[in-house]
Amino acid sequence: MSTVDTNEIVTRLRAAGCVFAEDEARLLTEATDSAEELDRLVAQRVEGVPLEYLLGWVEFRGIRVGVQAGVFVPRQRTAFLVDEAAALARAEGRDEFVVVDLCCGSGALGLALVTELANEVARIELDAADIEPVAVACARENLTSVGGRAHEGDLFAALPSRLRGRIDILLCNTPYVPSGEIARMPPEARDHEPATALDGGEDGLDIFRRVAAEATEWLAPGGHLLVEISEEQATTATSIATEAGLTPAIAHSPDLYATAIICTR
Known part of the structure; x- marks a missing residue:
């Protein structure tokens, strides 16, 4: 060279x-x-091809996560969801958790959380799901090292029935870009990543509405749903969660420029 x-x-x-x-x-x-x-x-x-597609990986919370063309590239700000989930798990101080990474893409969130807690929690049962076949294949490969399973399908319909009412931590990086703003996104995202991972409908919260509506059936008592949103969406997201029977709280990370809604059953 x-x-x-x-x-x-x-x-x-x-x-x-x-x-x-x-x-x-x-x-x-x-x-x-x-x-x-x-x-x-x-x-x-x-x-304009994303760098991560050319390399075949992205570094996420110190972990090299495999990605390929057609798979949503995890953003560094989304590590905030893992930080918050890990804090919740530590606060509960249990030795066993059931974790689901919904809208999983590459499976980065579930992988990072299990890796974070590996030396603190005796057993973590990890499942992930996505509607995009290429993402599911990618997640399956990434999660092999931690014993995770990835399923293909639309939101909760993809999950095995054994998880109903048992999920302690539900990580869900739903698409939350309003449809009208997709055209203003960077070309490497807009032109290369799947629309299903970006477009959140008119106000960006359509998929969150669907997740919140079913979450109480899948979360264990006291279980938590963590979803990344924009700061401007916080008020509407809080109302959606409350109407779905969840107890919401908004968390911000100035360092990561990230906002999350944490909903508890």
């Missing part, structure tokens, strides 16, 4: 709008075995 001009790659990436051009150039270089392959990957990145 001695013939590769790193400065030229950085210049190409920066011209394409890549904010972290130096880091991306390094990662792409490390991911290839030839100058020709590197040039092909750089060309794809310049065209």
